[in-house]
Amino acid sequence: MNPFGIDFGTTNSVLAQWNGRSVDVLPIDAPPQDWADMGFDKVMPSVLGIEPSGETRFGWLGKKMGSGKLEAVKRLFATEEFVEIGGHTASVEEAAALLFGHIRGASPGITVDRAVVTIPANSRGLARFRTKLCAGLAGIEVQALLNEPTAAAMAYSVDATRDQNVLVFDWGGGTLDVTVLETIEGVFIERASKGIPRSGGIDLDVAFGQAVMDALPVRPSWSPVQEAQFRLEVERAKILLSTQDEVNMKLPDGRYLPVTRAMFVKAISTHLDEVRRPIEQCLADLSISPASIDQLVMVGGSSKIPAARTMVSEMLGREPAGGCDPMTAVAQGAAIASAILMGQLDKDFFVATEHALGTVVHDDHQRAHFSVLIPRNHQLPAKATDTYHPAAQGQKEVRIRVIEGDPEKGVDHDDNVILREWDISVDPDRGITENAFTITYEYNVDGILHIVVTDIRTGTVLLRDDVSWGVTKDRSKLVELAKRVSVTIDTGAVNGATPRQVASHAADPEVAALTTRARSKVIPFVDDDEAARIEAICADLESATGAGADECKEALSSALRPYAYLLV
Numbered sequence: 001m002n003p004f005g006i007d008f009g010t011t012n013s014v015l016a017q018w019n020g021r022s023v024d025v026l027p028i029d030a031p032p033q034d035w036a037d038m039g040f041d042k043v044m045p046s047v048l049g050i051e052p053s054g055e056t057r058f059g060w061l062g063k064k065m066g067s068g069k070l071e072a073v074k075r076l077f078a079t080e081e082f083v084e085i086g087g088h089t090a091s092v093e094e095a096a097a098l099l100f101g102h103i104r105g106a107s108p109g110i111t112v113d114r115a116v117v118t119i120p121a122n123s124r125g126l127a128r129f130r131t132k133l134c135a136g137l138a139g140i141e142v143q144a145l146l147n148e149p150t151a152a153a154m155a156y157s158v159d160a161t162r163d164q165n166v167l168v169f170d171w172g173g174g175t176l177d178v179t180v181l182e183t184i185e186g187v188f189i190e191r192a193s194k195g196i197p198r199s200g201g202i203d204l205d206v207a208f209g210q211a212v213m214d215a216l217p218v219r220p221s222w223s224p225v226q227e228a229q230f231r232l233e234v235e236r237a238k239i240l241l242s243t244q245d246e247v248n249m250k251l252p253d254g255r256y257l258p259v260t261r262a263m264f265v266k267a268i269s270t271h272l273d274e275v276r277r278p279i280e281q282c283l284a285d286l287s288i289s290p291a292s293i294d295q296l297v298m299v300g301g302s303s304k305i306p307a308a309r310t311m312v313s314e315m316l317g318r319e320p321a322g323g324c325d326p327m328t329a330v331a332q333g334a335a336i337a338s339a340i341l342m343g344q345l346d347k348d349f350f351v352a353t354e355h356a357l358g359t360v361v362h363d364d365h366q367r368a369h370f371s372v373l374i375p376r377n378h379q380l381p382a383k384a385t386d387t388y389h390p391a392a393q394g395q396k397e398v399r400i401r402v403i404e405g406d407p408e409k410g411v412d413h414d415d416n417v418i419l420r421e422w423d424i425s426v427d428p429d430r431g432i433t434e435n436a437f438t439i440t441y442e443y444n445v446d447g448i449l450h451i452v453v454t455d456i457r458t459g460t461v462l463l464r465d466d467v468s469w470g471v472t473k474d475r476s477k478l479v480e481l482a483k484r485v486s487v488t489i490d491t492g493a494v495n496g497a498t499p500r501q502v503a504s505h506a507a508d509p510e511v512a513a514l515t516t517r518a519r520s521k522v523i524p525f526v527d528d529d530e531a532a533r534i535e536a537i538c539a540d541l542e543s544a545t546g547a548g549a550d551e552c553k554e555a556l557s558s559a560l561r562p563y564a565y566l567l568v
Contacts, residue, residue: 003116003342005023005117005334005338006100006115006117008096008118010046010172010202011173013043014327014330018345020344025042025331039325042327043327044058045059046072056493057069058106059106063232064228066225067086069085070095073092074131077123077126093130094137100135101137113141115142116338117132117334118331118333120148121177124404125404129448129466133468139532139536141529144337144341147193147351148330149170150337151334151337153179153188154333163185164294165295166183167316171200171301171302171308173200173301173302174201175200178194178282179192186347187349188347189352190352194282195354196275199274199275205231207267222252222253226253233249241260242305245260261306265307272307295318299327300330301326352378353377354376355405356372356407357374358373359371359401360411371388373385374441387438388438394428400439401420401421402449405417420468424453424463430457437455437462439451440454449467450466475528479535486535511553515538515542518535526563538556
């Protein structure tokens with residue numbers, strides 16, 4: 001099986017594959033020629049559109065829609081449960097899973113069943129959990145969630161022959177990540193990371209678009225379609241101004257407005273100023289000077305802005321490294337990581353936490369405090385256990401809260417987020433110390449935080465769960481959701497709209513019997529990852545032809561064999 005890497009970006013997504021010697025970036029969309037000429041030929045806009053008929057549109061087809069589309073779903077992972085798209089209500093997980101499902105089969109002749117998926121280094125635990133879940137719902141086994149700056153460093157430095165410190169400045173469409181890594185004998189180790197969750201091309205487009213509107217003599221009244229066209233032209237002008245001093249920007253009414261690089265830089269000056277802070281914080285965390293950085297790697301579309309490149313270069317006293325496309329480097333590094341995990345490349349990598357993880361405790365005066373279990377910049381995988389007890393005698397319940405952020409700031413500070421909480425029962429007749437329990441956090445390279453709470457006196461496990469959100473709180477819904485995603489991808493429409501023509505052999509009695517047994521007797525009763533895997537095999541079988549159908553039949557039979565006891 002070929003190793004794949006997926007950069008599931010806020011604004012654009014990229015698919016790459018390790019070919020045994022190097023990395024190929026695979027085409028997954030067909031951009032307009034003027035955008036292809038600007039370097040967008042190997043990226044797909046992370047956009048899902050739904051027509052009034054229910055038909056789905058992905059990538060450029062969705063981006064060019066005037067309405068009925070969802071952009072930047074990745075920004076919703078930490079905050080939202082449901083979203084409206086073209087008059088259809090969908091969970092955030094379903095929307096993201098549809099994008100993953102499209103990526104899975106978007107490159108001709110290739111189906112991605114397993115991949116390393118990248119995620120911003122500053123992502124919270126909920127975002128990491130939901131990223132992995134959504135890929136799984138689409139039939140993609142996630143080998144690991146890899147921080148985007150680490151992936152970028154691997155793309156640029158995989159052939160490095162000497163040990164070095166690498167600072168990665170990753171400024172994409174939605175986030176800014178700054179990470180310092182050390183490479184030692186082919187091993188990539190994260191040492192420090194800081195970021196800004198909402199700073200990227202989307203925010204720059206808003207600022208620049210406002211500056212363009214302010215430059216017009218009269219504020220225009222445009223239709224939703226014209227507004228969408230205007231936003232696209234703002235983005236296009238922004239990109240062109242990285243190589244040109246002036247651009248004639250086309251307005252929806254057919255007029256042209258000259259915009260300059262100086263005008264753009266002024267419009268985004270606030271955003272440019274704030275990107276200094278993560279760089280300074282990373283250096284301070286490691287107590288090193290800019291001179292200690294051996295290589296500067298700048299990736300992400302926003303890192304192409306000349307003013308940003310100049311500012312970062314001057315801060316660190318060195319020019320950015322070359323050799324990779326900043327737009328595709330993250331996916332390329334993810335493919336390299338996949339090759340490492342599959343034993344096809346003799347390298348290694350380690351990632352670290354950007355935020356501290358702990359729980360909320362109270363002192364004798366009932367003031368809340370951040371009790372750290374796994375500190376910031378701790379290498380993963382990590383496992384930590386600490387002992388706690390009820391705050392008062394006679395309690396019947398104890399609330400366990402998972403908090404992520406900065407323990408030096410108050411529990412209620414905006415930088416500190418309660419990821420999830422549970423109420424567990426304790427014996428009110430036992431003393432405070434007799435009710436003591438341990439909390440164990442386990443945070444693996446897959447980016448998922450697992451929690452176990454154990455009663456010390458009895459050894460009883462009071463809680464065993466992981467950090468989840470939205471529809472994932474009810475695991476019984478996941479199998480149904482995976483089925484719906486698969487059907488939507490196969491038919492090209494949501495809610496049972498008119499389907500595409502599928503392979504004629506789908507009516508084959510043997511195929512029908514196999515898929516019916518899988519969906520009625522196995523999928524509803526297995527865990528979510530296994531359900532997604534088996535459903536993906538069913539979908540492959542229903543769309544396969546010729547020898548491929550025979551292979552899919554055997555694959556499904558093999559997948560069902562361990563569950564023979566359910567098939568009686």
